[in-house]
Amino acid sequence: EVQLLESGGGLVQPGGSLRLSCAASGFTFRKYAMTWVRQAPGKGLEWVSTISGSGGGTYYADSVKGRFTISSDNSKNTLYLQMNILRAEDTAVYYCAKFGDGGYCYTDSCRGWFDPWGQGTLVTVSS
Amino acid sequence: DIQMTQSPSSLSASVGDRVTITCRASQGISNYLAWYQQKPGKVPNLLIYAASTLQSGVPSRFSGSGSGTDFTLTISSLQPEDVATYYCQKYNSAPLTFGGGTKVEIK
Numbered sequence: 001e002v003q004l005l006e007s008g009g010g011l012v013q014p015g016g017s018l019r020l021s022c023a024a025s026g027f028t029f030r031k032y033a034m035t036w037v038r039q040a041p042g043k044g045l046e047w048v049s050t051i052s053g054s055g056g057g058t059y060y061a062d063s064v065k066g067r068f069t070i071s072s073d074n075s076k077n078t079l080y081l082q083m084n085i086l087r088a089e090d091t092a093v094y095y096c097a098k099f100g101d102g103g104y105c106y107t108d109s110c111r112g113w114f115d116p117w118g119q120g121t122l123v124t125v126s127s
Numbered sequence: 128d129i130q131m132t133q134s135p136s137s138l139s140a141s142v143g144d145r146v147t148i149t150c151r152a153s154q155g156i157s158n159y160l161a162w163y164q165q166k167p168g169k170v171p172n173l174l175i176y177a178a179s180t181l182q183s184g185v186p187s188r189f190s191g192s193g194s195g196t197d198f199t200l201t202i203s204s205l206q207p208e209d210v211a212t213y214y215c216q217k218y219n220s221a222p223l224t225f226g227g228g229t230k231v232e233i234k
Contacts, residue, residue, distance in 0.1 A: 035223070037171075045163075045171060045214050045225040059221040062128075100176060109220040113161035115173040115182065 002026040002116055004096050009121030016086050016125070022079040022096030022118055029077040030054070033099040033110045036070065036081050037117070038092035048094070049081065052105035059109060064090075086125045093120040129154045131217055133226035139234045146202040148229045150215035155195045159219035162191055162200045165228075166211045174213075175200065207233055 008020040022034070036048040049070040050059045058070050069082040079096050096118045103112020130153040140146050150160065158178035163171040173182045175191040178198055188203045202209055210233055215226040 037225075044212075044228040045165075045216075047216075047221075047223040047225060050221060050223065061222055095170065100173065102176075103218075110223075111159065111218055111220060113173060113176040113216065113218055114163075114171075115176075117170045117172075119170060 002098060004098065004116065004118035006094065006096050006118045006121040009094065009123045011124045011126065012086055013127050014087060014125055017084045018086065018123060020081040020094055020121060024077045024079065027098065030074040033103055033105050033112060034072060034079045035097050035099065035114055036094055037097060037114065038094045040092040050110045052110060057105050057110065088125050091123060091125050093122050095120045128222055129156065129217060129224060131215055131224050131226040133215055133229050135229060136227065137230040139232045140205050141234045142205055142207060144205045146205050146231060148200045148213055150198040150226050152196045152217055156217045156219045158194050159217060160198050161216045161218060163214045163216065164211045165214065171214065
């Protein structure tokens with residue numbers, strides 16, 4: 001059974017940093033692209049970032065580009081999201097998700113749906 | 128970037144009703160479209176991918192159709208457990224944008 005467990009959320013001041021982790025199990029981690037999706041309180045889903053299985057391709061939403069960095073450690077089966085220069089509008093539940101079977105990455109992007117999702121970790125940016 | 132627009136943003140229907148949700152892409156995305164269900168307080172769950180392929184374990188009352196720019200999610204007979212917000216998502220290339228969501232309630 002695929003399991004994804006996020007950690008690292010919490011309260012941080014504007015301008016601060018936080019690193020989220022997503023521990024994966026139940027599948028061959030290095031073979032799948034992984035993604036972060038966030039959901040602000042009472043709002044819809046927003047794609048944040050995706051990384052290819054090899055880690056060689058990374059993709060970001062414009063809203064986080066230059067501030068967030070996605071990475072993965074295939075030896076630890078763990079996905080990360082380093083979040084810097086945090087703003088109030090980054091307040092959200094952050095979910096990690098695995099690309100579904102059939103998803104793949106190519107030269108310029110990754111293509112795939114998200115399944116399954118982790119339980120999420122709440123990040124609150126406030127003074 | 129391609130925008131994804133869902134309609135309606137909310138709807139109320141009776142148990143047993145046929146419910147249709149629409150998702151429109153601002154440019155063609157072939158069939159690279161997924162639908163998710165998010166029940167209140169829960170994690171999003173994949174319903175459909177490739178516009179019309181039902182994910183394993185999803186009840187057959189759910190179906191998807193469309194290609195190019197116009198897509199629909201249909202619930203053939205609404206059940207109380209279908210109360211949720213439904214999202215479409217394009218996945219042809221980054222950004223992997225979601226629609227704004229459609230909240231489905233029971234009348």
